[in-house]
Amino acid sequence: MSVRGVARYAGLTPFAFYVIIFLAIPTLLAVSTGFFTEDGDFTLANIEGLFAPNILSAFASSFWVSAVTAIAGAILGALVCYAMLGTRPEGALRTVVDSISSVLAQFGGVMLAFVFIAAIGIQGLITVWLKNELGVDIYADGPWLYQVPGLLLPYLYFQVPLMVITFMPALQGLKSQWAEANATLGGTRFTYWTRIAAPVLAPSFFGSVLLLFANAFSSYATAAALISQGAQIVPLQIRAALVSETVLGRENMAGALAFGMIVVMVIVMWGYSVLQSRTSRWQR
Amino acid sequence: MSAASKLGTEPSRLTRFLILSIIGLLFAVPMIALVIFTFKAGLSGGQTLDHWTGLFAPDAARTYRTLFTGIGNSLLLAVVTIGIVLVLLMPTMVLVHLQFPKLKRVLEFICIIPITVPAIVLVVGLAPVYSIVVKVLGGSIWTLAFAYGITVLPYAYRAIQSSLDAVDLTTLSEAARSLGANWLTVLWTVLLPNVRRGILAASFISVAVVLGEFTIASLLNRVNLQTALLQVYQSDPYVAAIFTLLALAFVFLLLLLIGWLGRSRRDRTTS
DSSP states (O other): OOHHHHHHHHHTHHHHHIIIIIIHHHHHHHHHHHBBBBOBBBSSSHHHHHSSHHHHHHHHHHHHHHEEEEEEEEHHHHHHHHHTTSSSSSSSHHHHHHHHHHHHHHHHHHHHHHHHHHHHTTTTTTHHHHIIIIIOOOOTOOOOSSSGGGHHHHHHHHHHHHHHHHHHHHHHHHHHHHHHHHTTTOOOOHHHIIIHHHHHHHHHHHHHHHHHHHHHHTTOOHHHHHHHOOOOOOHHHHHHHTTTTTTTTOOTTTHHHHHHHHHHHHHHHHHHHHHHHHHHGGGG | OHHHHHHSSSSHHHHHHHHHHHHHHHHHHHHHHHHHTTTSTTTTBBSSHHHHHHHGSSSSSTTTTHHHHHHHHHHHHHHHHHHHIIIIIIHHHHHHHOOGGHHHHHHHHHHHHHHHHHHHHHHHHHHHHHHHHHHHHHSSSGHHHHHHHHHHHHHHHHHHHHHHHHSSSSHHHHHHTTTTTHHIIIIIIIIHHHHHHHHHHHHHHHHHHHHHHHHHHHHTTOOOOOHHHHHHHHHHHHHHHHHHHHHHHHHHHHHHHHHHHHHHHHHHHHO
């Protein structure tokens, strides 16, 4: 390669360095520190620590919260997308729904915890209203909002909008010719949705479910603001491990937890990209 | 009834109205609860404007010092993060687009990694990196923007890429080069004006993401808007609620502006 050829690549180096220092190295450190002791000796103790009962139950809680909110969020979000079919993509309705969705999906975090404490916290507006007007005490079984089940509603508050953002393009990609062909061949509304739309949309829908799962699984801020006691889900376990690094036998446990999370994330996101590439076949 | 709705591909107006209003209501209620909360006069009940007017009290700056520090820090971080996007990401994307089309997939892959490696994982590895960064550059808050530049990568990439794909940059830049312009002139006077909307959208979405970031700041013990909000919430939940509403409204308007920019672009290209 000529000098000029090498020089051409020089323009790429600043970004390459940046990504190496602030993305590649932190990622490698995050997943590898779990395999070493504080002194730098190789160990599997932390990885074995992942199978301690409290960590396993944190993974289980993370799994079910993510799965429930991903499936429910996907269904509700798909309904919203369906309802917006036929409206102009540049219209005011779409623009406003898109913006609200982006705010809630990407910006909520800590603030969503405040929103839900104001609504269904112990002194929340809805809690008090239900108690005074209907005599229903939603906290009869204890303060569930500040435990794992309390994450479900706030998580749905960002999962549904994320579904709207990710699923709308797929639904938009349904071609009117297909519906016409269906009608011409004597198909009904039912056959259109079950025989044509469903198979075309399925990869995108399940891909979105996986993306929503990954989103909830890796979400930290809302849980951190709601749950101050204990570490019932994996991200909160990482917080606990980072904050109390010096606790005996917990050195580099954060690394092991990060490794465990990455394994789950890579599998889920791999599934997402496989389904996504099937989706794009229909979007040309 | 439109043809599409007769064919069954689109919902009827009634169905659309029902779905959107029911789900819209479910989403509006908690937010309204937060609005009402900011007018609540303590646990005794009753309404008051005190929490809002308190923000303009003479001693407000002192009382809510953490909060104002957090807001200042977050705005500074947003600016530096935009700088990183514009100086590091954008030129690289243009360069790859024009000269290394084969690297396009690689660049895209790199830019979406932060979705698979979430902040809570990244922060575990960022802690040791930042202990070095602090030694080299000092512990000022702006250094956190290096981490935020990574978290905004997927969003900024998508925004810039869609505007790169919309214009024929290769022809434009070859035309400019053959007329004797050097690379920087091409970038500055020919390419930038054509991807301005993408840059603007990338900048706005970066602001939104940075203002909402909590995980990294919190676990690296830095003060930003979100960590300050959580801290203030413990002592004065009303003020935290007010600033939550203001922040949500601000980012909503910002994103509405992105949507509007995208819209006027489509209008222009179709007309």
